[in-house]
Amino acid sequence: MKAGNLKKGAEIAPPKGKLGILIAGLGGAVSTTFIAGVELVRRGLAEPVGSLTQLGTIRLGKRFEHRSPKIKDFVPLADLDDLVFGGWDIYEANCFEAALYARVLKRDHLDAVKDFLSGIVPMKAVFDRRFVKNLDGSHIKEGPGLSDKLEQLKADISDFKARSGVDRCIVIWCGSTEIHLTAGPIHQSIDSLRKAVLANDPTIPPSMLYALAALESGTPFINGAPNLTIDIPAMIELADSTRTPLCGKDFKTGQTLMKTILAPGLKSRMLGLEGWYSTNILGNRDGLVLDDAESFKTKEESKLSVLAFLLQPHLYPTLYKNYYHKVTINYYPPRGDNKEGWDCIDIFGWLGYPMQIKVDFLCRDSILAAPLVLDLVLFMDLAKRAGMSGIQEWLSFYFKSPMVKEGLYPEHDLSIQSMKLKNTLRFLMGEEQITHFGLDYYMSEEAETNQGEVG
Numbered sequence: 030m031k032a033g034n035l036k037k038g039a040e041i042a043p044p045k046g047k048l049g050i051l052i053a054g055l056g057g058a059v060s061t062t063f064i065a066g067v068e069l070v071r072r073g074l075a076e077p078v079g080s081l082t083q084l085g086t087i088r089l090g091k092r093f094e095h096r097s098p099k100i101k102d103f104v105p106l107a108d109l110d111d112l113v114f115g116g117w118d119i120y121e122a123n124c125f126e127a128a129l130y131a132r133v134l135k136r137d138h139l140d141a142v143k144d145f146l147s148g149i150v151p152m153k154a155v156f157d158r159r160f161v162k163n164l165d166g167s168h169i170k171e172g173p174g175l176s177d178k179l180e181q182l183k184a185d186i187s188d189f190k191a192r193s194g195v196d197r198c199i200v201i202w203c204g205s206t207e208i209h210l211t212a213g214p215i216h217q218s219i220d221s222l223r224k225a226v227l228a229n230d231p232t233i234p235p236s237m238l239y240a241l242a243a244l245e246s247g248t249p250f251i252n253g254a255p256n257l258t259i260d261i262p263a264m265i266e267l268a269d270s271t272r273t274p275l276c277g278k279d280f281k282t283g284q285t286l287m288k289t290i291l292a293p294g295l296k297s298r299m300l301g302l303e304g305w306y307s308t309n310i311l312g313n314r315d316g317l318v319l320d321d322a323e324s325f326k327t328k329e330e331s332k333l334s335v336l337a338f339l340l341q342p343h344l345y346p347t348l349y350k351n352y353y354h355k356v357t358i359n360y361y362p363p364r365g366d367n368k369e370g371w372d373c374i375d376i377f378g379w380l381g382y383p384m385q386i387k388v389d390f391l392c393r394d395s396i397l398a399a400p401l402v403l404d405l406v407l408f409m410d411l412a413k414r415a416g417m418s419g420i421q422e423w424l425s426f427y428f429k430s431p432m433v434k435e436g437l438y439p440e441h442d443l444s445i446q447s448m449k450l451k452n453t454l455r456f457l458m459g460e461e462q463i464t465h466f467g468l469d470y471y472m473s474e475e476a477e478t479n480q481g482e483v484g
């Protein structure tokens with residue numbers, strides 16, 4: 030994130046006009062649950078549960094001031110009524126048909142917004158089956174090469190803007206998880222990446238073309254999957270040069286959400302860990318895609334990295350040097366989107382005595398992900414209007430593998446991530462940071478002034 034020229038309380042352009050949300054993977058379970066949900070909320074038929082931007086408050090100043098406005102009243106966010114949806118998918122089903130297929134929302138919820146959802150139709154996707162082996166759609170762009178497809182995506186963004194009359198756009202990847210890729214020489218600079226696109230390099234996945242199309246047109250890009258996509262120097266360079274914010278990756282929803290709530294608590298109490306066994310059964314299309322070993326490897330890496338960063342075994346060898354961590358996902362169609370995530374956690378306490386914790390989270394994947402999509406698009410629009418660009422680390426709160434500047438390790442602790450997010454909002458609006466120091470309430474006035482902290 031370029032914060033060097035960002036001033037505390039800097040002027041933020043108002044959210045005037047409409048905001049376009051362009052989704053890669055428009056017909057997916059997460060996307061359709063998000064869009065249907067926003068429309069249900071707009072019509073007063075449901076509540077936006079799980080959304081910090083819609084329901085959250087933010088404390089300002091000292092605790093005795095009792096100032097806790099709603100976040101949406103504190104920062105200038107786009108209004109839900111101003112969101113306009115579009116995007117791409119490899120299947121041509123409209124959002125109503127796709128939502129029926131996803132089997133996340135109840136029929137009466139979908140029927141209530143059928144007219145609206147039926148009118149949202151995907152544009153043809155850029156797709157290459159080598160990167161998502163278990164899907165095979167036909168609603169796909171033709172073209173002689175990668176640069177031609179990139180131009181088509183850029184044209185899609187500008188046509189959508191003109192057609193729908195939106196003032197500005199956000200692009201978000203809610204598409205399938207691509208096979209595991211690692212950053213190579215072509216990803217090191219925007220120059221080398223552009224050359225590789227021109228040369229039709231076979232290691233450039235579709236998700237990178239969507240990101241290039243967005244960033245080159247100054248449109249913020251969010252990566253909801255664990256794909257490499259924007260996690261490369263070339264994209265960060267491009268985002269900086271076009272003054273565009275980006276963030277990712279992999280929505281933090283079910284099991285990893287629990288992990289990043291539980292593990293920091295165990296660590297702060299200096300309880301040791303012998304093993305953490307996590308398994309999932311999942312029966313939606315995402316589960317089918319992850320049934321392919323190469324797509325699963327991308328997800329596995331994202332899920333596994335969390336504990337090592339949280340527990341810092343190099344600082345606490347007595348507690349965390351040798352823990353065994355295993356994550357599996359099993360495709361089990363009867364469960365559909367209703368994932369079951371089991372965690373068997375073997376911990377040890379005083380003098381090394383063993384204990385066990387079991388978590389069985391009977392969750393709903395897309396119900397957990399949809400409010401994250403909403404918050405992310407609204408906050409990324411805010412970031413753009415506030416003049417922020419590059420990696421938006423303050424949005425780590427929403428991701429399993431948060432992007433950070435080179436040389437920094439990612440912060441996974443959910444409560445620290447929440448603090449980071451809220452302090453960024455306070456900074457943007459010219460309010461004091463809250464450190465939760467607290468001792469200042471008990472200090473003399475003179476000492477407190479010197480301390481300059483807000484507890």
Ligand SMILES: NC(=O)c1ccc[n+]([C@@H]2O[C@H](COP(=O)([O-])OP(=O)(O)OC[C@H]3O[C@@H](n4cnc5c(N)ncnc54)[C@H](O)[C@@H]3O)[C@@H](O)[C@H]2O)c1
Pocket residue numbers: 053054055056057058059060117118119120131154155156157161164166202203204205206207235236253254255279280281282283313314315318393394395397398
């Ligand atoms: N809780 C969650 O649901 C959750 C959490 C973290 C990450 N994710 C990630 O979010 C993504 C979406 O999850 P989902 O459950 O909605 O999956 P889904 O399979 O229902 O939807 C993905 C959609 O992407 C489409 N697609 C695939 N490749 C595409 C391309 N190149 N261009 C355009 N569309 C393309 C597919 O046709 C499908 O409609 C997945 O990558 C998943 O791993 C989901």
